[in-house]
Amino acid sequence: MLDDLKKIIKRLNELDVAADITPVVSDQPVPLPPKIFSVSRQIIAVTNQKGGCAKTTTAVNLSGCLAERGYKVLVIDLDPQAHASLGLGMDKDNIDRTIYDVLMNNVSLCDVILKTQVERLDAVPSNSVLSGAQLELASVLGRESVLRIAVRKMLLKKDYDFIIFDCNPSLNLVTINALVAADSILIPIQTHYYSLEGMKELFSTIDIVRERLNPDLQILGILATLYDTRTKISAKMLGQIREYFKGMVFDTVIRNNVKLCEAPIFKKPIHIYDNRSLGAQDYFSLADEVVAKTQKCEVRIGAGKVA
Ligand SMILES: Nc1ncnc2c1ncn2[C@@H]1O[C@H](COP(=O)(O)OP(=O)(O)OP(=O)(O)O)[C@@H](O)[C@H]1O
Numbered sequence: 336m337l338d339d340l341k342k343i344i345k346r347l348n349e350l351d352v353a354a355d356i357t358p359v360v361s362d363q364p365v366p367l368p369p370k371i372f373s374v375s376r377q378i379i380a381v382t383n384q385k386g387g388c389a390k391t392t393t394a395v396n397l398s399g400c401l402a403e404r405g406y407k408v409l410v411i412d413l414d415p416q417a418h419a420s421l422g423l424g425m426d427k428d429n430i431d432r433t434i435y436d437v438l439m440n441n442v443s444l445c446d447v448i449l450k451t452q453v454e455r456l457d458a459v460p461s462n463s464v465l466s467g468a469q470l471e472l473a474s475v476l477g478r479e480s481v482l483r484i485a486v487r488k489m490l491l492k493k494d495y496d497f498i499i500f501d502c503n504p505s506l507n508l509v510t511i512n513a514l515v516a517a518d519s520i521l522i523p524i525q526t527h528y529y530s531l532e533g534m535k536e537l538f539s540t541i542d543i544v545r546e547r548l549n550p551d552l553q554i555l556g557i558l559a560t561l562y563d564t565r566t567k568i569s570a571k572m573l574g575q576i577r578e579y580f581k582g583m584v585f586d587t588v589i590r591n592n593v594k595l596c597e598a599p600i601f602k603k604p605i606h607i608y609d610n611r612s613l614g615a616q617d618y619f620s621l622a623d624e625v626v627a628k629t630q631k632c633e634v635r636i637g638a639g640k641v642a
């Protein structure tokens with residue numbers, strides 16, 4: 336697998352990056368299927384040590400769309416940048432306790448969970464203090480499993496269909512904690528030049544975590560993000576990603592959409608900020624794929640909203 340990745344990276348280096356400009360797909364509303372399926376609870380780490388590949392955008396908006404579909408969702412912000420906390424309307428400088436206290440001060444996860452403005456969507460905030468935990472955890476006994484234990488204890492008291500970790504852009508101990516606590520990993524990958532760089536390191540880490548710490552860890556899927564419908568390079572990159580990772584890649588592709596950049600400024604997930612935007616359509620489509628992958632049985636237990 337690692338050799339194949341090297342080959343792909345070599346081929347990508349040889350690509351002609353000249354772009355053909357074709358018209359952008361226009362914003363067309365799509366009807367959303369009115370179904371809620373029963374799912375097996377899923378703890379998902381949204382991770383890739385590459386910065387800016389839409390981890391936070393995916394964690395926040397996938398969570399929002401799943402909550403809108405009727406599922407109970409908890410987002411846990413594992414990044415000292417606290418972008419997920421901010422995007423969900425939390426004031427990171429005026430929060431008493433954060434995920435840091437769970438990891439380092441033995442505070443119960445239940446005591447750190449906050450409600451968001453979105454029904455059925457809760458969040459555990461972070462702030463810059465978390466950057467200390469990345470080093471401080473090194474001297475803690477069972478340092479890789481602190482989050483796993485905290486999540487399991489919390490689940491004895493609270494019920495969520497989905498728990499989603501927004502990981503920081505590095506493979507540090509906090510991220511390892513996420514991989515050990517998770518059932519599966521969702522890997523956003525930009526449809527940009529060089530986006531496959533670093534995948535080798537990520538896959539090696541996943542292998543080590545599986546071997547030593549969490550043998551049940553699955554790859555839920557690889558998600559192509561920041562797709563520019565106007566450029567050849569985006570299409571080529573998407574082709575390369577699909578060719579190499581085959582069945583691992585979600586059918587949904589997240590297209591470039593300025594509304595996804597605007598929504599966090601207004602501290603709203605995309606489906607609340609602009610339900611008819613391309614961004615909302617794409618993240619609803621992803622939510623439906625995630626539900627399909629974690630579905631227990633095809634029971635219709637309610638009706639979702641139609642856009
Ligand atoms: N589909 C999209 N269309 C347009 N802009 C996007 C899209 N997805 C993400 N962005 C923007 O790209 C930037 C990076 O996204 P985001 O913060 O989600 O990445 P990240 O992987 O979490 O970054 P980091 O590694 O720093 O945590 C943000 O400004 C975000 O608004």
Ligand SMILES: [Mg+2]
Nearest residue numbers: 390391414418
């Ligand atoms: Mg982020």
